[in-house]
Amino acid sequence: MAQAATAPNVDDLARIAKELRVDIIRMLVKAGSGHPGGSLSEIDMLTCLYFGGVLRYRPDEPDWPGRDRFVLSKGHCTPGFYSTLARAGYFDRELLWTFREFGSALQGHPDRTRLAGVEVSAGSLGQGLSIATGMAISARIDGADWHTYCMLGDGESQAGQVWEAVMTAGNAKLDNLTAIIDFNQVQQTGLVARIQDLEPLADKFRAFKWNAISIDGHDHAQCLNALNLAREHTGEPTVIISRTLKGKGVSWMELDHDWHGKAPDEAQAERAIEEILNGGAA
Amino acid sequence: MGAVATRKAFGDAILRLGEDPRVVVLTGDLKNSTHTEDFEAKYPERFVDVGIAESNMIGVAAGLALSGKVPFACSFSAFITGRQETIRVSVGYNEANVRIVGTHVGIGIGEDGATQMAMEDVAAMRALPNMAIIQPCDEVETHRAVEYLLDHQGPAFLRLTRQGVPAIHGDDYTFRFGEPDVLREGSDVVLVATGAQVAEALGAADALATEGVSAGVVNVHTLQPFGSASIVERARATGRVVTAEDHNVNGGLGSAVAEALAEAGAGARQVRVGLRGYGESGTTAELYAARGLDAAGIATAARALLDR
Numbered sequence: 409m410a411q412a413a414t415a416p417n418v419d420d421l422a423r424i425a426k427e428l429r430v431d432i433i434r435m436l437v438k439a440g441s442g443h444p445g446g447s448l449s450e451i452d453m454l455t456c457l458y459f460g461g462v463l464r465y466r467p468d469e470p471d472w473p474g475r476d477r478f479v480l481s482k483g484h485c486t487p488g489f490y491s492t493l494a495r496a497g498y499f500d501r502e503l504l505w506t507f508r509e510f511g512s513a514l515q516g517h518p519d520r521t522r523l524a525g526v527e528v529s530a531g532s533l534g535q536g537l538s539i540a541t542g543m544a545i546s547a548r549i550d551g552a553d554w555h556t557y558c559m560l561g562d563g564e565s566q567a568g569q570v571w572e573a574v575m576t577a578g579n580a581k582l583d584n585l586t587a588i589i590d591f592n593q594v595q596q597t598g599l600v601a602r603i604q605d606l607e608p609l610a611d612k613f614r615a616f617k618w619n620a621i622s623i624d625g626h627d628h629a630q631c632l633n634a635l636n637l638a639r640e641h642t643g644e645p646t647v648i649i650s651r652t653l654k655g656k657g658v659s660w661m662e663l664d665h666d667w668h669g670k671a672p673d674e675a676q677a678e679r680a681i682e683e684i685l686n687g688g689a690a
Numbered sequence: 691m692g693a694v695a696t697r698k699a700f701g702d703a704i705l706r707l708g709e710d711p712r713v714v715v716l717t718g719d720l721k722n723s724t725h726t727e728d729f730e731a732k733y734p735e736r737f738v739d740v741g742i743a744e745s746n747m748i749g750v751a752a753g754l755a756l757s758g759k760v761p762f763a764c765s766f767s768a769f770i771t772g773r774q775e776t777i778r779v780s781v782g783y784n785e786a787n788v789r790i791v792g793t794h795v796g797i798g799i800g801e802d803g804a805t806q807m808a809m810e811d812v813a814a815m816r817a818l819p820n821m822a823i824i825q826p827c828d829e830v831e832t833h834r835a836v837e838y839l840l841d842h843q844g845p846a847f848l849r850l851t852r853q854g855v856p857a858i859h860g861d862d863y864t865f866r867f868g869e870p871d872v873l874r875e876g877s878d879v880v881l882v883a884t885g886a887q888v889a890e891a892l893g894a895a896d897a898l899a900t901e902g903v904s905a906g907v908v909n910v911h912t913l914q915p916f917g918s919a920s921i922v923e924r925a926r927a928t929g930r931v932v933t934a935e936d937h938n939v940n941g942g943l944g945s946a947v948a949e950a951l952a953e954a955g956a957g958a959r960q961v962r963v964g965l966r967g968y969g970e971s972g973t974t975a976e977l978y979a980a981r982g983l984d985a986a987g988i989a990t991a992a993r994a995l996l997d998r
Contacts (some may be wrong), residue, residue, distance in 0.1 A: 477757075520756075521785055528756065532779040538746045539780055542753020542761075549714070549735055549759070569776070572746035 421628045424495065425455040429657045429684045431491035431504060437677035439508040442516070445654040445667045446561060447488030449592035449625070453650050454492045456631035457557065462639070464554065467497035470524040476554050477543050479528045481536020482561035482590065483517040484669065490514050490523075498525035534567025536560060537587060541577045544585035544645075555639055559588045563595030566604045571616070577645045578617030585645040586638040587618075590625065592654035596668045613647045625650030657684050693854025696885075697793040699832035700850055701725025704762060706833075708733050710840060712760040716740060716747050723852075724764040724793050744769050745776045748788070755786035760840055767792025767808030767849060774814045781845045782818040789839050790815070790847040795825075796936025797969045797977040798886050799852040807969035808849075813941025815847040816914050822846040822867075823913040827888035828858045831911055834865030842867070849885065849913075851936075853974045856889045858909070868917045872924075876906030879930040879992045882921055884910045884943045887934040887963070890978070893985030894932075898992055905992060910943055918950035925951055925958035930995040932961050934988050936978075939964035961991040 428451050436442045457463050457478065466472045480489050487507065494501045499513070506512035513522040517531030527543075530536050540558035547554055560570065577585050589609065593600055600606060610620040619641050623630040631650070638646035654668070655661030658680040672680055704715060705728045716738045721727045730737040740747045744765055751761040763770065770792055771777070781788045795808045815821045822842060826832040832850070839846055858873070873888070874895055883891035888909045895905040906924055910916075925931045931951065933944040944962030951958055963982055970977070978984040982991065 519783075528752075529779070529784045532775060535745075535749050535776060535780045538749020539753040539756065539784075541746075542750035542755075543757050544753075545738060545750065546714075546754045546757035546759055569743075569745040569749065572740070572743035573749065576740050576743070576746055576750065 418628050421455050421460055424459050425452050425628070426684060428455060428488065428491045428495065430681050432487040433672065433677050433680045433684070435487045435491065435504050435507045436671040437674060438505050439671060441508060441671050442487055443484045443669050444487065444661060444672065445594065446482060446485040446590065446592060448656045448658065448661065449652040449654050450485050450559060450590045451488045452626045452628060453559070453588060453590065453631050454488055456628055456635060458492050458496050460628070460632045460635070462632070462635045463557065465496065467525065470498065474552070474554055477527050477540070477556040479530070479536045479540045479556065479558040480518060481530055481558055482533065482564055483531030486514070486516065486518055489518060493525040496525065499523065533561065533564040534569040537570050537573040540585060541573050541582065544577065544582045545580065547584050548582070555584050555586065557586050557588060559590060562589055562591040562593065562600050562606060565589060565606055574613065574616045574618065581643055582645045583642045587645065587647045589647060589649050590652055591649055592652045594654040594663055594665045594668065596665060598665050610649055617644060619644045619646040620649060621646060622649040622651060625652040626656055657687060659683060693856050694829040695852060695854050696826050696829065696832045696850040697852060698725050699829040700791060700836060700848070701728060703833045703836035705729050705732065707836060707840060712758065713840070714738065714754050714759045714761040716751050716761055716763045718742050718744050718747050718765045718769070720765055723766070724791065726764055745773045748773055748776045749780045751788045752780040752784055752786040755788045756784065760787055760789065762789045762791050764791040764793065766794040766806060767811045768794070768806060771808060771811035771814050771847070778818055782820055785820065785844060787843065788845050790845070791850065792847065793850045794852040795849050795885065797965065797981060797983070798936050798974050800974045800977065801971050803971040804969035809938045809965050809969060810941065812849065812913055812937050812943070816941060816946070818845070820844050821914060823849065824911055825849040825885040825913060826911055827885055827909050828855055830857065830859040830861060830863050831865060834863060835911065838865055838867055851886050853886065855886050858888060858892070865911070868912045868915050870917055870920050871909040871911060872906070872920055873909055874907040876904040876928065878904045878928055879932060879995060880906040880908060880921070880924040880928050881932045881934065881988060881992065882908045882910060882943065882947055883934040884913060886936055887983060887988070890983065890985045891934055891988050894988035894992065897985060897989045903992070903996060913943060913946060916946045916950065918954070921947060922950055922954045922956050925956040929958050930992070931958050932963060932988060932991045932995065934963040934983065936983055937964055939966060959995055961995055963988055963991050
């Protein structure tokens with residue numbers, strides 16, 4: 409069983425994250441479209457969540473009632489998510505090369521009805537945290553001990569519905585809910601801070617009765633520590649503000665909004681993969 | 691039996707069925723208006739008030755549904771179905787077993803006026819391919835509809851009146867999802883109505899009968915999926931159809947019937963009784979009379995068809 413239950417090894421996580429970054433680039437160049445920037449920024453946190461002994465899951469029993477729920481609210485970042493799910497064992501890795509193709513289970517944005525491991529179909533930004541809140545309420549009603557994780561984008565956090573959910577979860581003291589903001593600083597057309605600034609983000613969450621942790625989202629030890637603290641925290645939901653770089657690992661993609669939503673060509677992909685494999689990213 | 695608002699019937703039904711541990715009731719600061727206070731008192735652990743935040747309520751309901759619950763998300767229909775895109779993705783595309791409960795529909799709500807009147811909610815929900823839409827016409831039908839919705843697979847929208855509506859069905863009534871309920875047969879014209887207009891259509895048929903006109907009446911409680919066979923059959927037989935609804939004439943019952951008649955080549959003429967323009971304040975009776983949604987208005991529409 410591929411369920412992540414063993415003690416995490418940070419060297420292993422670094423190797424996994426590197427391999428997943430390569431998968432992301434290969435998926436994108438094969439598909440000819442997609443979202444590299446937010447996939448490369450989220451991948452260290454996803455690596456720690458799925459392979460660092462945090463998330464409870466059974467790929468051979470995707471509907472196992474006791475599983476933790478992971479909701480990818482920033483639904484465009486599927487290359488990072490799908491490469492993670494494939495490695496976790498939810499489906500044959502060869503499916504990665506059908507990403508965005510007609511008839512593929514690997515839709516441009518995640519579709520729970522087509523692909524095991526996807527809890528929520530998403531992609532219209534701002535909706536996922538409400539759904540995750542509903543899941544956490546359901547677990548509380550049932551007295552179940554599974555935990556709900558929701559990953560949001562920073563740009564996404566400009567949406568009003570996100571703050572409606574933050575208010576509800578804070579007031580309900582949903583300590584079985586963890587939000588992860590992949591704060592990669594860049595949205596589709598520029599810097600988040602210039603388009604509609606979120607800061608002071610941790611203070612905003614604290615004002616809504618959340619436990620807030622800010623970390624370097626490319627440092628695996630910090631990610632693991634934050635995820636474990638979030639799970640143990642009682643009386644409040646926790647937000648992990650994961651400070652990242654959009655496009656992390658490919659220097660010429662980093663913090664460039666032009667790489668929010670376009671695929672590299674073959675030559676660019678080769679350069680990107682070479683840099684990922686030789687570089688010190690994560 | 692006096693008139694009972696279908697929102698009140700819903701509150702009674704959900705309280706009665708609340709023992710089912712899958713049932714969760716959500717509201718946005720409207721537990722009194724949606725008659726869900728008794729449910730909250732009895733099952734506080736399965737009651738969620740998100741405050742005035744309908745989009746979040748829809749998402750929370752979706753999360754509950756994806757975890758095996760059967761959530762009823764209750765608000766004024768204008769406010770909850772107005773979040774159509776949130777419903778589209780969080781509920782529709784996710785195939786979540788959420789029940790959107792929209793009360794205070796149409797101009798029938800009366801004095802509160804235009805902004806509170808849901809007049810395009812059926813159109814908005816009909817645009818979602820897997821959204822079941824049920825609008826009961828009386829208390830008994832509301833109870834049967836809520837019972838049905840406990841086990842229906844997929845998203846559903848339940849459309850309920852603020853105002854009281856007269857009893858049409860007895861306790862022995864059998865609700866058949868997706869099948870129009872033929873209340874009366876007629877050879878000259880068929881009156882097809884939904885919700886509060888069902889009682890008005892029966893009144894119109896009575897008035898027409900005194901003039902020697904034989905009018906059939908069909909109650910459409912399920913607006914989607916739309917079971918058209920019995921309506922097409924009667925349209926072919928009479929050649930004349932009047933549709934009546936407390937909703938914009940575009941996108942609701944009138945549209946569904948027109949589409950079905952055209953696709954079937956039924957060769958019948960149709961008049962759509964419904965709303966044009968936004969709402970306004972007044973009593974239900976005043977507004978229905980002014981907009982032609984009462985028995986007199988429906989009868990007038992039928993006569994216009996007979997004169998052609």
